């Protein structure tokens with residue numbers, strides 16, 4: 001890949017890190033301008049498996065996965081269709097406008113139809129290669145195993161990431177070394193089966209100790225709270241690192257709350273994985289965030 005390790009692994013300090021605890025951010029948001037963050041890794045082996053066939057995938061109006069797929073397919077000259085949840089709005093979201101400009105064909109379906117299609121993913125859609133919503137499949141996990149190879153991260157004691165489908169978490173757990181703890185921060189409310197799904201993806205191969213933490217969703221998927229928005233601004237002012245409202249802002253908020261509750265003993269070295277997604281902040285009114 002084209003980037004320097006210095007740009008990818010960024011140590012940071014904040015007022016809330018306890019004495020004797022170090023932290024760094026693994027900046028996946030910098031791997032590609034549009035195929036941001038973990039989606040680059042989830043798409044890697046999926047597009048390889050597509051082997052030039054057209055690609056069909058699924059997502060909502062602000063989906064990072066939809067935009068990443070559009071951009072990656074554009075780069076590789078692959079035709080792609082995004083099945084979008086909900087009726088076509090009079091004006092496309094920032095995300096969908098960009099995806100369409102990159103050549104993705106958008107197919108709007110009702111929420112009910114969308115649920116049917118994603119629960120029971122159609123096979124062999126006119127010979128297309130189907131990537132499930134969020135890149136949530138075995139090829140996605142395989143790509144995510146490579147995230148921790150971007151830099152030498154063996155010295156970190158705790159690896160933390162935001163969790164939607166758990167694909168990235170499963171890859172990080174498999175990529176971590178014995179002795180490292182991998183903590184996933186769920187951004188969903190009541191994600192009852194998520195832990196079991198991650199365990200299934202792992203197939204008992206992991207060496208790292210891991211856990212899924214459920215208390216940091218701030219109201220649910222894509223919901224924000226005043227304390228989340230204030231935290232995102234504070235974190236940016238202290239570190240210069242921008243985060244997003246759906247995933248990485250909740251990750252750094254969780255890290256702070258955990259640190260304040262004494263979850264990290266002195267000598268801990270935290271690695272937070274910035275999974276990208278900054279384009280989603282375009283859904284906010286101007287001025288809510290300070291960057």
Ligand SMILES: *Cc1c(COP(=O)(O)O)cnc(C)c1O
Nearest residue numbers: 164165166167168247275276277
């Ligand atoms: C998609 C996404 C996630 C969630 O990844 P999963 O593998 O589905 O758990 C986390 N962060 C960002 C920024 C994302 O876009």
